[in-house]
Amino acid sequence: MNMNSIRARAKKMAIDPGSMDKKGLIRAIQEREGNVPCFKTELSACDQQDCCWRSDCKPGGAIAMS
Numbered sequence: 001m002n003m004n005s006i007r008a009r010a011k012k013m014a015i016d017p018g019s020m021d022k023k024g025l026i027r028a029i030q031e032r033e034g035n036v037p038c039f040k041t042e043l044s045a046c047d048q049q050d051c052c053w054r055s056d057c058k059p060g061g062a063i064a065m066s
Contacts (some may be wrong), residue, residue, distance in 0.1 A: 001052075001053075001056065003022060003025075006025055006026060006029070009029060010025055010029055011026065013029060013032050013033075014017065014032075014056070015029065015032060023039055023040045026039040026040075026053055027039050030051075030053070035051070036048075036049065037065050038057075039053050039056075039057050040057055046058055
């Protein structure tokens with residue numbers, strides 16, 4: 001997803017994107033959605049299979065935690 005699309009999504013959720021970078025903005029969206037704000041963190045595995053950011057966050061997929 002490009003930054004314009006991410007900013008538009010944030011604005012729909014009443015998040016002011018201001019000068020946030022991509023990681024910060026996506027984490028703010030995740031948090032507003034009630035999810036763990038974990039985009040591009042150091043987590044080696046992810047159990048959020050339905051996350052819309054997954055392909056950008058964990059290219060090639062990630063092994064789900066058990």
